[in-house]
Amino acid sequence: MRHPSLSMLATGLLILxxxxxxxxxxxxxxxxxxxxxGTLMPEGIEVPKPPFTDGIFPCTSCHxxxxxxxxxxxxxxxxxxxxxxxxxxxESRWCLDCHDANNRDSLHLASGEKVPFTASYxxxxxxxxxxxxxxxxxxxxxxxxxxxxxxxxxxxxHCHNPHSPHFKPLKPMPMPTRPxxxxxxxxxxx
Amino acid sequence: MPPQEGCDTSGGCGSxxxxxxxxxxxxxxxxxxxxxxxxxEFLQHNxxxxxxxxxxTVIARLEKEYQEKFHKTVKVxxxxxxxxxxxGYALDLSRCIGCRRCVHACVKENNQSRDPEIQWIRVLxxxxxxxxxxxxxxxxxxxxxxxxxxxxxxxVQCQQCKKPPCVKVCPVGATWREKDGIVVVDYNWCIGCRxxxxxxxxxxxxxxxxxxxxxxxxxNPATHYLGNRPRPKGVVEKCTFCIQRTRKGLYPxxxxxxxxxxxxxxxxxxxxxxxxxxxxxxxxxKLKEDLNTQPNFFYFYGV
Numbered sequence: 076m077r078h079p080s081l082s083m084l085a086t087g088l089l090i091l092x093x094x095x096x097x098x099x100x101x102x103x104x105x106x107x108x109x110x111x112x113g114t115l116m117p118e119g120i121e122v123p124k125p126p127f128t129d130g131i132f133p134c135t136s137c138h139x140x141x142x143x144x145x146x147x148x149x150x151x152x153x154x155x156x157x158x159x160x161x162x163x164x165x166e167s168r169w170c171l172d173c174h175d176a177n178n179r180d181s182l183h184l185a186s187g188e189k190v191p192f193t194a195s196y197x198x199x200x201x202x203x204x205x206x207x208x209x210x211x212x213x214x215x216x217x218x219x220x221x222x223x224x225x226x227x228x229x230x231x232x233h234c235h236n237p238h239s240p241h242f243k244p245l246k247p248m249p250m251p252t253r254p255x256x257x258x259x260x261x262x263x264x265x
Numbered sequence: 266m267p268p269q270e271g272c273d274t275s276g277g278c279g280s281x282x283x284x285x286x287x288x289x290x291x292x293x294x295x296x297x298x299x300x301x302x303x304x305x306e307f308l309q310h311n312x313x314x315x316x317x318x319x320x321x322t323v324i325a326r327l328e329k330e331y332q333e334k335f336h337k338t339v340k341v342x343x344x345x346x347x348x349x350x351x352x353g354y355a356l357d358l359s360r361c362i363g364c365r366r367c368v369h370a371c372v373k374e375n376n377q378s379r380d381p382e383i384q385w386i387r388v389l390x391x392x393x394x395x396x397x398x399x400x401x402x403x404x405x406x407x408x409x410x411x412x413x414x415x416x417x418x419x420x421v422q423c424q425q426c427k428k429p430p431c432v433k434v435c436p437v438g439a440t441w442r443e444k445d446g447i448v449v450v451d452y453n454w455c456i457g458c459r460x461x462x463x464x465x466x467x468x469x470x471x472x473x474x475x476x477x478x479x480x481x482x483x484x485n486p487a488t489h490y491l492g493n494r495p496r497p498k499g500v501v502e503k504c505t506f507c508i509q510r511t512r513k514g515l516y517p518x519x520x521x522x523x524x525x526x527x528x529x530x531x532x533x534x535x536x537x538x539x540x541x542x543x544x545x546x547x548x549x550x551k552l553k554e555d556l557n558t559q560p561n562f563f564y565f566y567g568v
Contacts, residue, residue, distance in 0.1 A: 213539035214547065215567060217526030221514045222352075222538070234526070242525065244410040248365040253405060257381045 120211075125192045136181035145176050154222075156205075162239035164202070173198055173237070199231045204248050311438060312490065313449040314437035323453075324490065328550045331495060337488045341494050344512040346445035352506050353446075353533040353540040354517075355549070356420060356565040358397075360527040363388050363418030367519035367528065371422075374507060374518035375493040376485055378477030385504040386422045386519065387468065393417055397552075397564075419506075422519075422559030423448065423469035423504035424552060431470060431503075440501075445512075446533075446561050447505050449491035456497040466553050470503045506530070533561065 137143060137155075149169050152159070161168060175183040182190050182198050190197045200207030209215035213226075216234070220226040234242060305326055309315075315323065323343045331339035367385045377383040389402035393415050402419070412418065429448050432440050439454035440461060453473050462470045476498045488494040491507035496502055507517035511530070515521075520528045531538035540563075543549065547565040 200323065209567065211543040213541050215526070215527065218539070219516060219521050222511065222516050222531050223514050223535075227382045229526075234524075242362070244412065245362060245364045245410060245524065247363060247407065248369050250365070250405050250407045251368075251384050251387070252381055 115198055120228055122193050123233070125195065125230055127192075128231055132180075134174075138179035140177075147171060147176060159238050163237065164239075193230075195237070196231050199237075203231075268437065299306050306453065309453055311454045312436075313441065315442050318491075327490075327494065329452050331484075334495070335484045337481060337483045337484065337486060339383035339484060339488060339495070342487075342489045342490065342509060343491075344503045346447075348444075349532075350368055351446040351533045351561065352425065352427070352511060353531060353544070353561050353563065354506065355529040355540055355543040355547075355563040355565050357525075357527040357529070358417060358564050359542075359566045360417060360525045361388075361420060362525055363390055363406070363413075363417045363420075364415075364524065366524060367420060368524045369503070370518045373483070374485055374510070375505075376477075376479060376488065376495050377471075377502070377560065378473060378496075379483065380474070380478040381475070383471045383473070383502070385469070385471065385475075385502075386420050388418055388420045390416050390418055397550075399410040419564070421467055421469070421552065421563070424467050424558065424562040425504075425506065427559035427561065428557060430466065430556075430558060434460040434464040436460060443491070447491075447508055447511075448503070449505055449508065450501060450503060452494070452496050452502070455500040457501065459501060461501055466558065473498050480481050525564075527567075532548045543560065 138145075150184065161170075173182050175181050175189055180192075182192060182195060184190060184198060185201055196207060196210065206215050210231070216231070217229050218226045231237075236243075267509050303326075305322075309323060309346045310319070311318075321345055324343060328339060331341075365388055368384050368388060371377075371385050372379070372382060375385065377385065381436065387404050389399075389404055390406040390413070391397065391403075392401045396403040397419065406413070406416075413527050425448055426444055427442070427446070429440075429442055432442055432448060436458060437454060437456055438478055439456070440448065440450045444530075457472070458469075459472055462472060473496055477496055479495065484495065485493060487509055489505075489512070492505045492508035507515075507519075516530055517528075520530045529539045529543055531540035533540060533544075535541065543565050544563065547567060549563045549565045551563060
């Protein structure tokens, strides 16, 4: 067939429109309740509840834009969140690089597109694209559940504190008993 | 005609074979002093030769035995290998921090003897400068925190070889490779000669020198005949990829516990499985590949 038929043209046009429509407005407004529970994300990845500090979410209970004005000034936090140590990437990084100033119950990408806390992996994946790719196929990160069925994923932030993401050292569990330390006891070795 | 004395008392003694069996068992009991061994146990065949009915009888006997010993209901399963499945395992050496959570989760899941404690996973601390060099491996490391500067960690367990030397040397056929790639032991057929332990280049097999001690409360009641059912004294045991879990579709206990997500498990025949993703996209090696044991256990670098 040399020339594209009418139906093919129509299909092409439809695809064009569809992409234009989806690229238009950013993602739907994040729902605070769904984020607090953990939910099924659009791409079919079921994620658990993000590891919020107790009582901290929704952020808009304080940062509602009325009682507290948005302060974009880079500064030492004293009144609240002073426990957060920011040790992630360059010195110039700041809260509002990731947290959205206008809707505190959501995060935003570098493009300005809002993402809910339950899809924070999108945010991490902006810089750590190789890790995001590996996480999606199950090579990076932990999965539990069923090897041939439903799996439980963890978000990046379940293992890596987003403010200082280096994996924290652990205390090792007891070492094996040295052979010379094994005691012969009654009812033991004949 | 064989003499028929003794058959009247036992009731169902119909055949010559059965009579001789009983006679041999009685003599053997008297000679060897294996007083604890019941007649049924003594006459039990290799697991692979048992019919479905016989397996059920054996399992019922074992469950009764465990009930008496541990004062709780222990379920002994015998799920067969799933068709179209060969299990593979991959461990990310760039992520493991040597915390030994897997070692102890394994002991808990698989009913190993606690006194002395038998561990199926051995975590080796190695020098980064040396690379994977078993001459520079330390298993008795015990710092306050891991990972230690300048070191990496390499857990070693049964590699579920495609050409297992342990199976080759077993003089009685008490250990074999199942269709899904798991190398198993029939503890009731094992004679405890420990040839397999000598043959295994990974130190993955362990011997019950004494009567395994497990507290009643610590016994995991979900077991498999070829896996984590409580073992008798004098037999060899090993990692079975948690056969009692994986044949039901669950991940092994070590995968579930690993806090760093270093452990990957799945079906080698499923192109979309995690294990295949690792094998196709990462730098992978096998431990002691030169021995041609062809493990289904792989080590990789996730970075």
